Amino acid sequence: MLKLEKVKKYFGGIKAVDGCSFAIAPKKITALIGPNGSGKTTIFNLISGILKCDSGRIFLGDKNITNLSPHKISNLGLSRVFQQAHLFDNLSIEENMSIAIDNEDMKFVKNLLGLNRISKEKKQKIKEALNKVGLEKSPQHLCGELSYGQKRLVELARAIINPHRLLILDEPVAGVNPKLREKIIKILKDLEKAGETVLLIEHDMNFTFSVANRIVVMDAGQVIAEGTPANIKNNKQVLEAYLGD
Amino acid sequence: MFSAYIIHLLILIGIYMILSLSLQLAMGYSGLLNLGHVAFYAIGAYVSALLALAGVPFWICIILAGLVAMLFGFLLAIPTNKLKGDYLALATLGFTFVVYAVTLNWTDLTRGPLGLPGIPKPVLFGISFSDNLHFLFLTITIAIISYLIIKQIARSPFGKALQAARDDELAAEILGKNTFKLKSYSLAISAFFAGIAGSLYAHYITFIDPSSFTIMQLIPVLAIVIIGGLASLEGTLLAAIILTLIPEPLRFIGFPSSIIGPARQIIYALILLLILIFRPRGFFGKVKLE
Numbered sequence: 307m308l309k310l311e312k313v314k315k316y317f318g319g320i321k322a323v324d325g326c327s328f329a330i331a332p333k334k335i336t337a338l339i340g341p342n343g344s345g346k347t348t349i350f351n352l353i354s355g356i357l358k359c360d361s362g363r364i365f366l367g368d369k370n371i372t373n374l375s376p377h378k379i380s381n382l383g384l385s386r387v388f389q390q391a392h393l394f395d396n397l398s399i400e401e402n403m404s405i406a407i408d409n410e411d412m413k414f415v416k417n418l419l420g421l422n423r424i425s426k427e428k429k430q431k432i433k434e435a436l437n438k439v440g441l442e443k444s445p446q447h448l449c450g451e452l453s454y455g456q457k458r459l460v461e462l463a464r465a466i467i468n469p470h471r472l473l474i475l476d477e478p479v480a481g482v483n484p485k486l487r488e489k490i491i492k493i494l495k496d497l498e499k500a501g502e503t504v505l506l507i508e509h510d511m512n513f514t515f516s517v518a519n520r521i522v523v524m525d526a527g528q529v530i531a532e533g534t535p536a537n538i539k540n541n542k543q544v545l546e547a548y549l550g551d
Numbered sequence: 552m553f554s555a556y557i558i559h560l561l562i563l564i565g566i567y568m569i570l571s572l573s574l575q576l577a578m579g580y581s582g583l584l585n586l587g588h589v590a591f592y593a594i595g596a597y598v599s600a601l602l603a604l605a606g607v608p609f610w611i612c613i614i615l616a617g618l619v620a621m622l623f624g625f626l627l628a629i630p631t632n633k634l635k636g637d638y639l640a641l642a643t644l645g646f647t648f649v650v651y652a653v654t655l656n657w658t659d660l661t662r663g664p665l666g667l668p669g670i671p672k673p674v675l676f677g678i679s680f681s682d683n684l685h686f687l688f689l690t691i692t693i694a695i696i697s698y699l700i701i702k703q704i705a706r707s708p709f710g711k712a713l714q715a716a717r718d719d720e721l722a723a724e725i726l727g728k729n730t731f732k733l734k735s736y737s738l739a740i741s742a743f744f745a746g747i748a749g750s751l752y753a754h755y756i757t758f759i760d761p762s763s764f765t766i767m768q769l770i771p772v773l774a775i776v777i778i779g780g781l782a783s784l785e786g787t788l789l790a791a792i793i794l795t796l797i798p799e800p801l802r803f804i805g806f807p808s809s810i811i812g813p814a815r816q817i818i819y820a821l822i823l824l825l826i827l828i829f830r831p832r833g834f835f836g837k838v839k840l841e
């Protein structure tokens with residue numbers, strides 16, 4: 307589904323990503339873990355095209371997406387939730403969601419002639435997606451006025467409704483309360499059941515081991531281990547990377 | 552006499568409405584700090600004036616004025632693609648100076664500082680608009696059409712995508728939106744209407760010269776947009792009326808016109824300052840200035 311080949315990204319002297327290769331399988335939840343600053347978010351930025359690779363190649367399915375612009379990669383089937391909130395604060399929840407559904411809004415003439423309202427089907431789809439993440443807020447509510455937890459849920463729902471083959475999530479439960487965390491774990495398990503392919507970054511080991519089928523471990527810009535949660539738990543190198551901090 | 556004066560003011564208000572509504576599309580809805588608006592206005596005025604003086608009918612002049620300004624909007628969007636905030640402001644400001652310099656120095660075409668006199672009053676479908684009352688109807692009609700079109704764009708999904716890219720460009724890209732396309736369309740449409748306003752101005756005053764299109768001309772338009780409130784079209788209409796009228800009493804107090812000009816600018820600058828301090832969202836603004 308996703309394949310990285312010797313991907314490299316340096317920031318001046320900092321080797322943020324230093325020759326990473328790994329692949330993730332379809333219909334599984336894969337977790338990318340590693341100590342702070344090990345290069346996880348940088349990998350996500352390279353996959354989604356926000357940063358350009360110094361060298362190496364990235365494939366989504368059989369498509370080479372290396373260094374394409376973010377909107378092209380998105381339209382090839384990538385959906386992403388950021389580590390920090392990235393909602394459109396002056397738009398309503400419904401408008402935030404509607405933008406993600408398709409690219410009809412980019413057709414200028416159709417929009418000018420008023421032929422492009424948010425259809426009933428779209429509104430229904432949005433409602434269902436919001437129900438799926440269990441958000442109890444009117445879709446007309448402005449996103450800028452939501453609480454942190456609610457924002458995270460809208461972002462998750464928006465990424466889910468954005469057509470994709472691969473969903474990548476950067477620390478989806480960081481900073482949320484235990485109740486919401488349970489909710490998000492449940493959402494992720496539902497996604498897996500529905501046959502989604504997910505790659506997520508997470509610090510919390512308990513969380514990771516409870517949702518992930520496969521784990522990729524990074525340290526200092528390199529992949530140091532890969533395997534099932536059981537393998538990783540007993541991997542010496544991994545323990546060192548975390549304890550040696 | 553007095554009613555002639557009122558009609559004159561109303562025509563100016565109409566032209567300012569078109570100018571500021573279109574700037575609102577770029578600034579308020581798309582977050583582009585565009586200081587090149589007067590340049591598009593100038594391009595529209597000169598294109599229309601030169602064509603009309605060459606005998607081209609008015610309706611073709613005004614449409615071409617809009618289209619040529621729009622073309623420059625697209626061209627300006629290319630280098631400013633990577634530029635954000637302050638840099639975009641500087642680049643578009645530079646564009647205003649370049650256009651000003653061209654109108655001043657390309658004397659073969661523009662007659663430079665001598666300006667272009669004798670621009671004909673519009674004739675449309677056999678109706679002459681040489682009478683100011685008629686011209687007022689023309690201006691109001693075009694202002695209303697501009698308002699309706701810009702309103703339609705703003706509330707359509709395309710407009711929502713513009714606003715999304717304004718709020719968070721990265722997130723818009725990640726959701727598959729080509730934000731460069733969004734921004735260049737916004738700038739170009741905004742320029743189109745500025746060009747239309749320029750054409751109206753040229754055919755109303757019947758004389759244009761570079762001094763009508765200096766950077767100082769931007770201040771009232773900018774003031775209207777900010778005081779009306781970013782992303783508020785109704786606020787913009789109201790502000791266009793109020794700001795055009797505010798300096799007028801100076802005339803009756805008996806100030807000479809050589810003082811009224813600069814005094815206007817000072818008044819606008821002061822109002823702008825007060826608004827920024829006390830009401831950063833303007834009258835009806837939906838988004839805050841950054």
Ligand SMILES: Nc1ncnc2c1ncn2[C@@H]1O[C@H](COP(=O)(O)OP(=O)(O)OP(=O)(O)O)[C@@H](O)[C@H]1O
Binds near residue numbers: 317321349
């Ligand atoms: N834009 C940038 N410019 C310079 N250095 C950067 C940039 N982005 C990341 N880095 C550096 O690259 C390294 C990897 O950062 P990255 O954000 O990928 O880590 P991470 O694994 O996501 O960490 P965390 O768990 O804290 O989120 C860090 O040393 C970071 O300081």
Ligand SMILES: [Mg+2]
Binds near residue numbers: 346347348389
């Ligand atoms: Mg990170």
